[in-house]
Amino acid sequence: MTLLRRTLLVLLTFVLAACAPLRPQQPAEKRYTAAELLALKPADLAWPATSTDGERALREAALAGIRARLALPPGPERDAALPALFDAIAQYNAEADAARPLLLEALPTLATRDADTQRALLTAAHTLYPAEAAPLLWPLLPQLTASKPFAIAAYTLLQADPGAAPRLLALLPQQFPAWADDPRLTALMQRLQPAVAAPPPLAELLAAPLRPGYPVIVSLQRLGRQQMGLALVRAADGRFVRDAAGQLFASPQLALARSGLAGTITNGNTPQGLFTIVGSGTATNPNIGPTPYLHSKLPVEATPAEFEHVDATGAADWSEALYESYLPESWRAWAPIKEAWLAGRAGRDELLIHGTTLNPAYYAGSAYFPGTPQQGCLISNEDWDAATGRLLASRQLALAQVYAAASPRADLAGYLLVVEVGQPGAGPVTREEAQALVDAAGR
Known part of the structure; x- marks a missing residue:
């Protein structure tokens, strides 16, 4: 991998950090009392990356990172780059069409991938390509033995076709007999079963x-x-x-x-x-x-x-x-x-x-x-x-x-x-x- 490409990937990974500001390795944050919070004014706060120039630089770096990943040849390096690729595509709403074949090619192989990769690529399918992914997910479902990837795949099938609910409702307890002990599967089962009552007042x-x-x-x-x-x-x-x-x-x-x-x-x-x-x-x-x-x-x-x-x-x-x-x-x-x-x-x-x-x-x-x-x-x-x-x-x-x-x-x-x-x-x-x-x- 070239130095430029490696630098772009590192930058993009930082830019796309998830909603998790409390990681131990990160610097200590400022905590506020009520009085300190009430004393703040908008003009007290600035973020250079929100300026026109700052935002453009971040976006260009992100798009360059997306294109660098898309250009990787098939193999372990491209496979490892896919989760970050689809995160960037979803954030910047860019290059989704170009990346679609990579996702559809990877889905049938997910049973052999680790749980984090399964989650990331199934999430990409739900976010970006539910209709195209659905035919590939039905044969994959029986091979997903952990509840999280199974649930994401099921939600994606529902996104593509709400009429899939009865088939999923029959499959879930067969594949996971103890589903009621799993919070993700409990929530999925509630989604699959039609509501029988109106909410309370x-x-x-x-x-x-x-x-x-x-x-x-x-x-x-x-x-x-x-x-x-x-x-x-x-x-x-x-x-x-x-x-x-x-x-x-x-x-x-x-x-x-x-x-x-x-x-x-x-x-x-x-x-x-x-x-x-x-x-x-x-x-x-x-x-x-x-x-x-x-x-x-x-x-x-x-x-x-x-x-x-x-x-x-x-x-x-x-x-x-x-x-x-x-x-x-x-x-x-x-x-x-x-x-x-x-x-x-x-x-x-x-x-x-x-x-x-x-x-x-x-x-x-x-x-x-x-x-x-x-x-x-x-x-x-x-x-x-x-x-x-x-x-x-x-x-x-x-x-x-x-x-x-x-x-x-x-x-x-x-x-x-x-x-x-x-x-x-x-x-x-x-x-x-x-x-x-x-x-x-x-x-």
């Missing part, structure tokens, strides 16, 4: 105390996540935040991952359900940038004591019943609201509430534009100065500051509730829709 969930005295971010999202949702803030006193004129605070927020996979799958959508919030910090991920994120954690990722915001002494072990104890009784049997519980059991972590340095133009024409999906976090748009890369306006900073002002706690402890409303294709969640839901909750 949303007003009861929005009014539920969760744990009294803590603020809550409520993220209202569409089924399928293809449209922008809205983030609301419920203060520690249980009332939703409004401005001086009485208008409900409601900020656009995207809960869609680039992969579009279920929330129990690595790099899938933000799971529906309850998270805890344990503070605020700045990320080292270049796609997130310098704007402070709110540090949300799933069940299991957070210990029961951390989730509860109490001392660890005498804390209970995690159980489904403990998770349900945060919910109003009417919601405790509603399986979709437990996706966060299943996702935590499946090992998902570091799903943060953050801003973005990605150029929305990469996703022009999408239903969720101007959203910039990443790897499963909750993302708010930001405006950056094209000449200097300085932050001009940030929905993320506004959300974080409204949340901080709604809390009596310096450590920013609280909760995040992600809940789906309406129907797929209904368009972005509107302020009027959110207001009606809050009014119904009496909050």
Whole structure:
């Protein structure tokens, strides 16, 4: 491999780091108290890569890396380069047609590949080529002996043809008799079985105390996540935040991952359900940038004591019943609201509430534009100065500051509730829709 090509691959790997700012080998990040967060102004923050020149340089390097990988001859080096290739294609929405033959050629060989490669290439199939991949996935399914790749393949088949559900429903328990013990397969089985009841009254969930005295971010999202949702803030006193004129605070927020996979799958959508919030910090991920994120954690990722915001002494072990104890009784049997519980059991972590340095133009024409999906976090748009890369306006900073002002706690402890409303294709969640839901909750 040439030095130039090796340099491009290293650069691209760095640029495309996933939603994971807390890796031990990375430098220490800045953590914020509520007072420090409230004192920030957009002009305090800058990210040179968001300037016109900086963004162009990164994009050109990324595209050069994509083309270098596409030019590799068949063999181990190209095989090893495929996961990063498809990550880059999905992020920059470029060269998908040129890379399609490489993915379709690799799929029939996946049974002989390691689990990480299986996951990466099956995720690429779901993200970029579901219809073309589907005929190759049916004969592959019986050879996928781990639950994660099997589930990704099954979701891809459903993406290509929703009518595949009965066939998958028959196959899953045959291949995995103990499927009910696996959170990924449990979630997949729920997807395969048609809903038999309407959800409980949303007003009861929005009014539920969760744990009294803590603020809550409520993220209202569409089924399928293809449209922008809205983030609301419920203060520690249980009332939703409004401005001086009485208008409900409601900020656009995207809960869609680039992969579009279920929330129990690595790099899938933000799971529906309850998270805890344990503070605020700045990320080292270049796609997130310098704007402070709110540090949300799933069940299991957070210990029961951390989730509860109490001392660890005498804390209970995690159980489904403990998770349900945060919910109003009417919601405790509603399986979709437990996706966060299943996702935590499946090992998902570091799903943060953050801003973005990605150029929305990469996703022009999408239903969720101007959203910039990443790897499963909750993302708010930001405006950056094209000449200097300085932050001009940030929905993320506004959300974080409204949340901080709604809390009596310096450590920013609280909760995040992600809940789906309406129907797929209904368009972005509107302020009027959110207001009606809050009014119904009496909050």
